[in-house]
Amino acid sequence: DVKVTQSSRYLVKRTGEKVxxxxxxxxxxxxxxxxxxDPGLGLRLIYFSYDVKMKEKGDIPEGYSVSREKKExxxxxxxxxxxxxxxxxxxxxxxxxxxxxxxxxxxxxxLTVT
Amino acid sequence: xxxxxxxxxxxxxxxxEDFTTYCNSSTTLSNIQWYKQRPGGHPVFLIQLVKSGEVxxxxxxxxxxxxxxxxxxxxxxxTQTTDVGTYFCAGPQAGTAxxxxxxxxxxxxx
Numbered sequence: 001d002v003k004v005t006q007s008s009r010y011l012v013k014r015t016g017e018k019v020x021x022x023x024x025x026x027x028x029x030x031x032x033x034x035x036x037x038d039p040g041l042g043l044r045l046i047y048f049s050y051d052v053k054m055k056e057k058g059d060i061p062e063g064y065s066v067s068r069e070k071k072e073x074x075x076x077x078x079x080x081x082x083x084x085x086x087x088x089x090x091x092x093x094x095x096x097x098x099x100x101x102x103x104x105x106x107x108x109x110x111l112t113v114t
Numbered sequence: 115x116x117x118x119x120x121x122x123x124x125x126x127x128x129x130x131e132d133f134t135t136y137c138n139s140s141t142t143l144s145n146i147q148w149y150k151q152r153p154g155g156h157p158v159f160l161i162q163l164v165k166s167g168e169v170x171x172x173x174x175x176x177x178x179x180x181x182x183x184x185x186x187x188x189x190x191x192x193t194q195t196t197d198v199g200t201y202f203c204a205g206p207q208a209g210t211a212x213x214x215x216x217x218x219x220x221x222x223x224x
Binding site for chain 1: 119123142145147149155156157158159162164202204206211212213214215216217
């Protein structure tokens with residue numbers, strides 16, 4: 001069974017801090033994604049990657065960057081955290097064709113920026 | 115840009131009643147996927163529909179893909195308390211990846 005592991009379940013950071021959210025998948029999936037989930041707004045795509053060292057912007061990339069140095073690991077970086085980035089962050093991976101393959105999600109990281 | 119819209123946003127039913135959520139896209143979709151998120155959990159893939167007019171069943175759940183491949187529905191027959199959660203549809207957006215509807219949150223009282 002696919003396992004997508006996010007390093008922290010809960011995280012509290014201060015405004016202006018640099019924040020790293022880590023995600024690891026164990027099934028050799030090609031594609032990895034970062035979504036954020038907010039009440040009433042559903043899941044919104046921040047960034048995704050279809051190969052090592054490749055990254056593509058999603059719908060809301062502002063204030064975020066990503067890193068994929070190894071196939072199994074996809075990191076989301078908040079360069080200077082702000083209170084409007086308080087949210088649930090979900091990492092996901094998928095096997096092959098980026099538009100057709102089901103997503104496997106991690107348990108999420110609930111980030112609070114104070 | 116492309117949008118995927120879901121209605122209703124919330125639905126409360128008595129156990130044993132039926133439930134339906136609808137998903138509409140502004141553009142034709144190559145496929146549509148459905149996910150369920152239990153309270154406190156993460157979205158879990160339920161099913162993918164690919165063909166125009168396709169109907170698939172999973173026990174009490176029936177999924178349909180419209181003839182024009184722009185809309186879809188999920189129908190649950192005789193809801194149970196285990197059906198509680200938020201149901202999302204998701205479709206591929208050209209140039210990016212899957213975009214999700216805002217979800218329908220189902221609550222069930224016994």
